[in-house]
Amino acid sequence: MSPRIAVLGLHLEANAFAPPTTEEDFAAQCLARGEEVSAQARAPSSALPAELPGFYARMDATGPWTPCPILVANAPPGGPIAQATFLDFLDGMRARLLAARPLDGVYVANHGASSATADEDSDGTLLAMVREVVGPHVPVVVTHDLHCNVSERLVEACDALVVYRTNPHVDMAARAAEAADALRELLAGGRTARAFVRLPLIPPTVTLLTDEGPYADLIRDAEGMMAQDRRLLNVSVAGGFVFSDLPKCGITVTVTARDGDRAAAEAAARRLAERGWAERHRHSRRLLSLEEAAALAVAAGEGREAPVIFSDAGDNPGGGGRGNTAWTLRALHEAGAKGVVLGLFVDPALAAQAQALGVGARFEAVFNREESEFSRRFAAGATVRALTDGRGTGRRGTMAGRDFALGPTALLELEGSGMQVVVISLRRQCHEPRTLEMHGVDIGAARCVVVKSRGHFRAGFDEFFPPNRIFEVDSPGLTSPVLSNFRWKRLPRPSFPLDPGAAWAGPAGG
Known part of the structure; x- marks a missing residue:
C-alpha cells in the first residue's frame, strides 16, 4: 500500500529587532494550502521553498507514496510572527493533519529560526503539535536552514533532523532528498x-x-x-x-x-x-569601513583596481533588515565613484513615484522620506532608466528556478556619480543577478556592485566576482x-x- 505522507512547513527567519511578520508578508511570498502545495512542488518553477520540490522529486523517484499536503507558509526574514497569525497557521495545520489521518509519515520543511510574538519556540511548538496529532510511532522527519535555532523540544519531537550544509544555501533540494531517504528508511522499520x-x-x-x-x-x-x-x-x-x-x-x-x-x-x-x-x-x-569602501570603489571606477562587489551586510533583508539604509549609497555617491550599481533598495514610495513619472523622467529622488534609527533621508537628482513589475525567475544560486516578486521597481541613475540604483517595493535581498539584469543592468561591465545581502549573493554573483574581490562593509543596520x-x-x-x-x-x- 502506498504510504500516506503529510507535508507541511513554516519558513521565517525571525529578527527580534524588526517589526512583526503578518499573514500578508507570507501571502506576498508563499502561502499554499492543501493540493496547491503538491501542484507547486511538481511545477517547473514556483515560489515554494526549494526543499518542497526536492522532497517530492525524491519520493516520486524512490517508490509509490501518497502526498497529504497540509500547509506551507514562507515569508521574507522579518520580525517574530504576530501571535494571532501563528496560531491561525497552527490551528489550520492541526485541522488538516487530523483530517488526513491515518498517516504513515510526516515531512516538515521549516526554516528553524522562527519565533512568534508570544512564543519563543514556535518551531518546537509546531513539532509538538504534529507529534501529538500523529502519535509516538509515526516517523517525523524535519529539515532546517543552517541559520536555525534548535530547541531540545523540537529534537525530542522528531525522528530525524536534517540541516543545510551549504552557505550560500544551494543544497536545499539535496537535503530534502536526504530527508526523503531517511523517511523511507523509517517507513521500512528503522528507528533512531x-x-x-x-x-x-x-x-x-x-x-x-x-x-x-x-x-x-x-x-x-x-x-x-x-x-x-x-x-x-x-x-x-x-x-x-x-x-x-x-x-x-x-x-x-x-x-x-x-x-x-x-x-x-x-x-x-x-x-x-x-x-x-x-x-x-x-x-x-574584518569589515571595510565606509571610508575604505568609498576609496576602493573610486579606485575600481578609475581602473586602478579590479571590479569589486560589496555586501551591505548591516542592512540585509535576508536577515530581517529593512533594505533601506543609505549609508553606503551616500558614501559612494559623494565620493564620485564611477561604474557603481546598487540593489536592491527597498522604498515603495520612491518606486511608485518613478513608475508614475515614467522612463526618461528627471526628478529629485528622495530615499527614506520617513526616517528611522538606521534609515536616514538621502536625496539626489535622478533619471528613471527602466521600470518593471518586479516579477521574474532566478537563474543562479539560491534562487535558481524559483519565482520571485519585488513589487513595482525602478532603475534610477543618480546625477553626478552616474550610480545606478534598483529600487523595489517588496522587502527582498539582492542575491540573484536576474533582479538587476531585468532592468538592463550589465553586471559584467560594472566596476562596483553593492548588494543588500549578507552572503547568499556569493552563489549568484560568483560568475562575475571571485572571492578575493568580495568585501563586507561595516554599515549600520538591523543585521550588522x-x-x-x-x-x-x-x-x-x-x-x-x-x-x-x-x-x-x-x-x-x-
Whole structure:
C-alpha cells in the first residue's frame, strides 16, 4: 500500500529587532494550502521553498507514496510572527493533519529560526503539535536552514533532523532528498536515537560560510563522520541565527543514529562540539569601513583596481533588515565613484513615484522620506532608466528556478556619480543577478556592485566576482555583523564572542 505522507512547513527567519511578520508578508511570498502545495512542488518553477520540490522529486523517484499536503507558509526574514497569525497557521495545520489521518509519515520543511510574538519556540511548538496529532510511532522527519535555532523540544519531537550544509544555501533540494531517504528508511522499520549539544558560541553571520573557515571545517567533519560510520544517519551542525535574540541561539550539533544507537550519536556530537568550541576564536572577520569602501570603489571606477562587489551586510533583508539604509549609497555617491550599481533598495514610495513619472523622467529622488534609527533621508537628482513589475525567475544560486516578486521597481541613475540604483517595493535581498539584469543592468561591465545581502549573493554573483574581490562593509543596520552594536535581551550569556571569557564544560552528562 502506498504510504500516506503529510507535508507541511513554516519558513521565517525571525529578527527580534524588526517589526512583526503578518499573514500578508507570507501571502506576498508563499502561502499554499492543501493540493496547491503538491501542484507547486511538481511545477517547473514556483515560489515554494526549494526543499518542497526536492522532497517530492525524491519520493516520486524512490517508490509509490501518497502526498497529504497540509500547509506551507514562507515569508521574507522579518520580525517574530504576530501571535494571532501563528496560531491561525497552527490551528489550520492541526485541522488538516487530523483530517488526513491515518498517516504513515510526516515531512516538515521549516526554516528553524522562527519565533512568534508570544512564543519563543514556535518551531518546537509546531513539532509538538504534529507529534501529538500523529502519535509516538509515526516517523517525523524535519529539515532546517543552517541559520536555525534548535530547541531540545523540537529534537525530542522528531525522528530525524536534517540541516543545510551549504552557505550560500544551494543544497536545499539535496537535503530534502536526504530527508526523503531517511523517511523511507523509517517507513521500512528503522528507528533512531538523537544526541543534541548547544554551545555558548554565537558567531557573527559573516563567519558561517561553508567554502572555508571554522564553520566550513565543522561541516566537512560532519560529512566525514556520515561517510565513515554507517551508524550515523545524519550529522547536522547548525550555525544559529543570533538576531532572533533567544535563549536557544548558538551553534548546535544534532546527531541522528540508526538502530537506536544513542551512544554513537552522543560520541559524534561530543567530538564535533569540542572541536567547535576549541576553535571559537577563528570566528572573526574584518569589515571595510565606509571610508575604505568609498576609496576602493573610486579606485575600481578609475581602473586602478579590479571590479569589486560589496555586501551591505548591516542592512540585509535576508536577515530581517529593512533594505533601506543609505549609508553606503551616500558614501559612494559623494565620493564620485564611477561604474557603481546598487540593489536592491527597498522604498515603495520612491518606486511608485518613478513608475508614475515614467522612463526618461528627471526628478529629485528622495530615499527614506520617513526616517528611522538606521534609515536616514538621502536625496539626489535622478533619471528613471527602466521600470518593471518586479516579477521574474532566478537563474543562479539560491534562487535558481524559483519565482520571485519585488513589487513595482525602478532603475534610477543618480546625477553626478552616474550610480545606478534598483529600487523595489517588496522587502527582498539582492542575491540573484536576474533582479538587476531585468532592468538592463550589465553586471559584467560594472566596476562596483553593492548588494543588500549578507552572503547568499556569493552563489549568484560568483560568475562575475571571485572571492578575493568580495568585501563586507561595516554599515549600520538591523543585521550588522558587529554584535556589540545591539542591546541583547534574551541571548544566553555568557556566550562567545560577546563575552570573551565564556566557558563551556562539555555536553550535559558528558
